[in-house]
Amino acid sequence: MRVGNLTIEPDVLLAPMAAVTDLPFRTVIEEVGVGLTITEFLSAHALTEGAKKAVDKMTPSLDGRRFGVQIFGREPETLARAAKMAVEIGASLVDINMGCPAKRVVAGACGSALMKEPELAQVLVRAVRAAVPADKPVTVKHRAGWDDRNLNAPEFACAMVEAGAAMITVHGRTRTQGFSGKSDRAIIGKVRAAVPSHVPVIGNGDVLTVADYVRMREETGCDAVMIGRGALGNPWLFRGIQQQLRGEAVTAPTNEDRKRVFARHVELIVAHSPPKKLVHELRKAVAWYTKGLRNSAEVRERAFHVLDPLQVREIAFAYFSSLDQEKSARDEILSLVDKQSRQVA
Numbered sequence: 607m608r609v610g611n612l613t614i615e616p617d618v619l620l621a622p623m624a625a626v627t628d629l630p631f632r633t634v635i636e637e638v639g640v641g642l643t644i645t646e647f648l649s650a651h652a653l654t655e656g657a658k659k660a661v662d663k664m665t666p667s668l669d670g671r672r673f674g675v676q677i678f679g680r681e682p683e684t685l686a687r688a689a690k691m692a693v694e695i696g697a698s699l700v701d702i703n704m705g706c707p708a709k710r711v712v713a714g715a716c717g718s719a720l721m722k723e724p725e726l727a728q729v730l731v732r733a734v735r736a737a738v739p740a741d742k743p744v745t746v747k748h749r750a751g752w753d754d755r756n757l758n759a760p761e762f763a764c765a766m767v768e769a770g771a772a773m774i775t776v777h778g779r780t781r782t783q784g785f786s787g788k789s790d791r792a793i794i795g796k797v798r799a800a801v802p803s804h805v806p807v808i809g810n811g812d813v814l815t816v817a818d819y820v821r822m823r824e825e826t827g828c829d830a831v832m833i834g835r836g837a838l839g840n841p842w843l844f845r846g847i848q849q850q851l852r853g854e855a856v857t858a859p860t861n862e863d864r865k866r867v868f869a870r871h872v873e874l875i876v877a878h879s880p881p882k883k884l885v886h887e888l889r890k891a892v893a894w895y896t897k898g899l900r901n902s903a904e905v906r907e908r909a910f911h912v913l914d915p916l917q918v919r920e921i922a923f924a925y926f927s928s929l930d931q932e933k934s935a936r937d938e939i940l941s942l943v944d945k946q947s948r949q950v951a
């Protein structure tokens with residue numbers, strides 16, 4: 607997929623997620639393989655004021671890999687200055703958040719509240735477009751609309767493109783839905799149909815499996831898919847999508863995969879998290895990587911009661927190894943039963 611001069615390959619992006627898509631998380635997904643990762647949304651005001659918390663979150667990807675920065679705000683000049691800062695640290699694109707439903711964000715008339723003010727939203731896109739070099743795409747991520755009586759995503763997307771947006775991402779829920787109900791693929795399809803064909807439209811919402819990815823592409827005609835929650839503890843979803851796109855069999859992660867990637871994630875957290883947040887970040891990772899696995903509540907409970915990062919890691923490692931042991935014990939029993947039933951026959 608091309609966004610202006612930028613090639614994004616494979617056709618899958620990691621969604622910006624506040625308190626999730628930090629450098630360690632993005633790196634793990636990039637190492638499995640993804641078209642592009644994007645930082646969590648960063649307040650343009652905080653960035654331009656030099657607020658350390660915001661500036662520290664605007665981190666370039668490792669090893670020179672490309673990345674996007676997402677910003678939010680409603681003052682054209684502030685957004686333009688924040689966008690310049692993003693480009694200065696090497697961002698390949700600047701995404702403007704017009705989809706956040708959070709009360710504190712819409713109270714400031716930012717995020718999804720901008721869907722009620724398309725003219726101001728256009729002014730913001732124009733200001734950012736004018737501030738960054740022509741080869742840096744300016745993109746917009748928004749929702750289906752404010753509520754189900756105002757499903758203006760197709761018109762809104764066209765207005766953003768007219769103002770200079772080079773890519774549109776649509777999360778198929780309204781602001782009032784928050785995260786309830788389902789992401790509506792029909793409205794994403796309508797946005798794809800409305801926006802000029804040279805501007806890619808990215809489908810977003812509820813893609814948890816490779817089959818969901820295929821459905822999103824087929825039903826909406828979108829050019830690529832953006833994945834958020836489905837990536838938590840499951841970077842192999844991105845591997846599966848690449849296998850699917852290459853026409854190969856899709857493989858599930860083995861416990862060895864889990865150990866290797868979890869170890870890498872821990873290594874990155876230890877290297878890049880502020881000391882005060884280290885244990886918290888490690889516990890989050892344990893929760894993500896063990897969710898849905900056998901007896902995982904127990905391992906999370908144990909990890910949540912220790913303060914030493916090394917111990918947190920050891921607890922998770924022992925758990926992943928125990929899954930292997932359980933599996934080989936199960937395989938042994940199954941092969942014994944098989945042997946016995948063949949003898950009886």
Ligand SMILES: Cc1cc2nc3c(=O)[nH]c(=O)nc-3n(C[C@H](O)[C@H](O)[C@H](O)COP(=O)(O)O)c2cc1C
Nearest residue numbers: 621622623624646647703777811812813833834835
């Ligand atoms: C914890 C969390 C944080 C999020 N933070 C952001 C954000 O910073 N910027 C943004 O545009 N969307 C944010 N989102 C929305 C996601 O990018 C995405 O649009 C939404 O989760 C739907 O996609 P999914 O079903 O694949 O998760 C966030 C979602 C979650 C769950």
